[in-house]
Amino acid sequence: MTATETTPAHLTSAEPFVPIQTRSERPTSFDPAEFxxxxxREVNWRLSDIKRLAPLFVDEETETGDDIGIDYQLGELESRGLLVESTGHDTAPRGEIFRPEDVVSAIAWKRCANALHIRLPEGQVQEEPVIARLIGKGADRHSNAHIVIEAMPGSVGTIVLHHSGSALYAQNLEIIVREGARLTLISVQDWEDDTVHASSHQAVVGEGAYLKHMVVSFGGGVARVNPSMRLAGLHAEGDMYGLSFADSGQHIESQVFMFHEGVSTRGNVLYKGALQGTGARSVWIGDVLIGNGATDTDSYEKNQNLVLTDGARADSIPNLEIQTGDIAGAGHASATGRFDDEQLFYLESRGIEEEEARRLVVIGFLMEIVQKIGVPEIEQRLAEAIEEELRRGAGLAPATKAGA
Incomplete structure (x- = not known):
């Protein structure tokens, strides 16, 4: 849907409010005023931290040149020839598949004059992962960005976007995986606690191509990373993984969308989160759409959350929309609860102290996602981060009956 075809997502008080019923109906526009x-009240904001995100709703000129609020450390990309000259609003491939779905992404589109363009060359295999470090210079500096990641036909590689420091940061990420390419994209949110970060990821996967998309969020006051993946080509495949650990006062959110459009596509979504401390909050909304032409689809999505202390809250909402009956399989699941009493009893019965038993349960729960990364350096760093989060939350609440 183009900007001219879009109806406003926000209605005035004089108009009847009719909520959007399915994820596929969400309007798009390049004009922030349309939203x-x-x-x-809006379906895509009703569980968000509106108060802290509010500065990102302001359509104003942000820093440019040396005054930009994010330090982009791209040395690895440059040395390996993966960085393409900046692309303006009307320069392909920017905008090939990206359509803003909310006011933040529309502002980021409008206010970012030149996109950061990363390209994996056709037919080349990148043996080692490449890491781009994005370091915030201060939470009082509003920055907007549009990043294009393009895996050319037959290319293979892993790209890591590592976010740290303090920032007020709106980010669009446009991911294009062309025919036969295999891309792993990992976005790590390792921000300071005063950061507010909202990011919209939109990806398309072509014929015979594969995308592993991972969102890892440990830091930030608010980290709202919403990824969508469109499996457009014949035999396109995609995995969407997420890992989060929310501490006191943190709001970590992901609204995930997987759209099976092509024939014989395979998709899997698995997000896991842990929460500890008063006011710790996680929001996961997972939508899967199997289109009317997506025959022989195989799809599954699951979200699991482990609430470690009183005062923490996890919202988990899976949705599945099927428009054709000719599929290989589809399903979804969601679970939120406390420690598993049987697991703790098993470990304690073998002489393991209660505190250590709890630590082992949490690590075992989250490491399923960590081990899917496939990059030993990052896996080790995340394992250490989990240990650090647990040390911060020493004195975990006793196991109780599971509850959402």
Whole structure:
């Protein structure tokens, strides 16, 4: 849907409010004014931290040149020839598949004059992962970005976007995986606690191509990373993984969308999160759409959350929309609860102290995602981060009956 075809997502008080019923109906526009200012009533904002995200709703000129609020350390990309000259609003491939779905992404599109363009050359295999480090210079500096990641036909590689420091940061990520390419994209949110980060990831996967998309969020006051993946080509495949650990006062959110459009596509979504401390909050909304032409689809999505202390809250909402009956399989699941009493009893019965038993349960729960990364350096770093989070939350609440 183009900007001219879009109807406003935000209605005035004089108009009847009709909520969007399915993820596929969400309007798009390149004009921030089409969306209005979110109130929290909108389907895509109703579980978000509107108050802290509010500075990102302001359509204003942000820093440019040396004053930009994010330090982009791209030495690895440059040395390996993976960085393409910046692309303006009307320069392909920017905008080939990306369509802003909310006011933040529309502002980021408008205010980012030149996109950062990363390209894996056709037919080349990148043996080692490449890491781009994005370091915030201060939470009082509003920055907007549009990043294009393009895996050319037959290319293979892993790209890591590592976010740290303090920032007020709106980010669009446009991911294009062309025919026969295999891309792993890992976005790590390792921000300081005063950061507010909202990011929209939109990906398309072509014929015979594969995308592993991972969102890892440990830091930030608010980290709202919403990824969508369109399996467009014949035999296109995609895995969407997520890992989060929310501490006191943190809000970590992902609204995930997987769209099976092509024939014989395979998709899997698995997000896991742990929460500890008063006011710790996680939000996961997972939508899977199997289109009317997506025959022989195989799809599954699951979200699991482990609540470690009182005062933490996890919202988990899976949705599955099927428009054809000719599929190989489809399903979804969601679970939120405390420690598994049987697991703790098993470990304690073998002489393991309760505190250590709890630590082992949490690590075992989250490491399923960590081990899917496939990059030993990052896996080790995340394992250490999990240990550090657990040390911060020493004195975990006793195991109780599971509850959402």
């Amino acid at each position: 209005g200012t979110p109130t929290g």
